Amino acid sequence: MPFVSWYEKHYLRVLIGVGVLFGGAAIFVAGYAKGSPKSASALLMQWSGDAVEVLSSGWEQAADPLPEHFLQPSRKPGAGVTVNTLMDTDDLVLLTGFFDGDPGLRLIRRDGSTVASWRAAFSELLPERADKPGAPQTDWNVDLHGSYIEPDGSVVFNFEYQGTVKLSRCGERLWALPERTHHSIEKAAAGxxxxxxxxxxxxxxxxxYRPLVSPTRARGTIQDDLILHVGEDGRILSRKSVFKLMMENGFEPLLSATGEMMANESLTDNELMHVNMIDELSSDLAPAFPEFAAGNLVVSVRDYNLVFVVDPTDWRVKWHGTGPWLRQHSAKFVSDGTIAVFNNNTYSYQSGPDGVTDLSQPRTSQILAVDPVSGDARVRYGGDMLSVFRGYLQxxxxxxxxxxxxxxxxVIQVDAKGDTVWEYxxxxxxxxxxxxTGARAFPAAYFTVTDWSCP
Incomplete structure (x- = not known):
């Protein structure tokens, strides 16, 4: 993205950033003159930091036209579909990531041919958040994380920590929810x-938040994860604080197990929990889980290596497990009565600069399945995966x-024996x-679309 093009698109942010720097300097001088150099310095550092973030991210994007935010070192040869023993299947796979020069979604056949695609440019689809704190400075500085496709070919997805958008089969914006949504979009049986x-x-x-949160936080705020039920029209039907849910269910000993205030200055991004999956127990799978009921939710809380099942009608926790997974993602109910987890089994220091994977690290990520009755856990797949920050399974x-x-x-598909039967x-x-960041397979009969072509 050439600098001139970036500037034309974001000149207002540049002006705001420069203005904040000069305004901060003026406030510092005034504060110093009044005998409050320490307070003035703190305010200047906070404001100038925000301004520098705006300017530096734009400069980095302009100076290097590559999508560095999405690039990782290659681990093996090949492109597109490299393994396929599923030629006789007619299902379609929805991929979420970076394609054709932009973040987006792609619906493909098992042979790798494209059925439909959706370009997801943040600046065009979620302008309501473009000038809000924390907004990405370019369309290449935000992940898509969490997605779903409806039978009519419309897609719903998250711009990570920025909002949720629904597009028609041909890419028209149907609605947008400019909330700090992230990680997970799973269908609710009630709609x-x-x-x-x-x-x-x-x-x-x-x-x-007492007694686990210090009132001396920088800026006096913290980040509390929420479970949102979003309606078909994009409106929030209900919201529940995960911190409050856990406190109401007696998790204070776990939350305070380190013996430190949760919100001390070392807390990453002021974040309390880091929820990364909310999945509903369907009526089809409910008979395999007699201890639960259809409509119950399984929730993954990465920062506590915690997975729990909760009833969203009264927010009572019915089961929980801490480990043996580490920094897990994508906890899901599966048909044999177990809960499957993408076990990242890593720590953030195992990633290199800027989130680039250090390939010298052992490939310890795996799929674990835990029996919520006995507590027994077994590895369903592993040995060649390494994902420090994310992961998804279906x-x-x-x-x-x-x-x-x-x-x-x-993206790979493995059979019940753990053999790879498809890879992209x-x-x-x-x-x-x-x-x-995601992949889902749908049988062709799931869709009501007969013609995927668009004007």
Whole structure:
């Protein structure tokens, strides 16, 4: 993206950034003159930091026209479909990631040919958030994380921590929800979707967060994850604080197990929980889980290596497990009565600069399945995966899994024995791949669309 093009698109932010720098300098001088240099310095550092973020991200994008935010080192050769023993199946796979020069979604056949695609440019689809704090400075500085496709070919997806958008089969915006949604979009049987949300301005002085949250937080705020039920029309039908849910269910000993205030200054991004999956138990799978009921939710909380099942009618936790997974994602109910988890099994220090995977690290990520009755856990797949930050799984007929390994730019399907039966690599060049954050397979009969062509 040339600098002139970037400037034409974001000149207002540049002016605001420069203005904040000069305004901050003026406030510093005034504060110093009044004998308050310490307070003036703190305010100047906070404001100038925000301004520098605006300017630096734009400069980096202009100086290097490559989509660095989405690039990872390649781990194996090949591009597109590299393994396919499913030629006789007619299902379609929805991929979420970076394609054709932009973030987007792509619906493909098992042979890799494209059925439909959706370009997801943040500046065009979610202008309501374009000038809000934390908004990406370019369309290449935001992930798509969480997606779903309806039978009519419309798609719903999250711009990570920015909002949720629904597009028609041909890419027209049907609605947008400019909330801090993230990670997870799963269908709700009652209609709409279960979506992860985030209250980024939760008041640290609110007694609700005592005694685990210090009132001395920078800016006096913390980040509290939310479980959102979003309706078919994009309106929020209900919201529940995950922190409050856990406190109401007696999780205070776990939340305070480190012996420190949760919200001390070392807390990453002021975040309390980091919820990354909310999945509903369907009526079809409910008979395999007599201890639960259709409509119950399984929730993954990464920062506590915690997975729990909760009834959203009264928010009573029915089951929970801490480990053996580490920094997990994508907890799902599966047909054999277990809960499957994408076990990242890593720590953030195992990633290199700017989130680029360090390929010298052991490939320890895996799919684990836990029996919520006995507590027994077993590895369903692993040995060649390494994903430090993300991951997604979907059970397939016959007991296998479709798995998105984002930092490998790869989606694989394995059968019940753990053998790879399908693989897709999102190739960028000889040495690099482009991340994909999600993948879902749908039988052709799921769709009501007979003609996928668009004007």
């Amino acid at each position: 709409g979707y279960w979506v992860g949300g985030l209250d980024v301005d939760a008041d640290a002085n609110n007694p609700t 059970e397939q007929p016959g007991g296998g899994f479709l798995i998105a390994e984002p930092e490998a730019g790869r 690599i999102n190739r960028f060049d000889d040495d690099r791949v482009l991340e994909m």
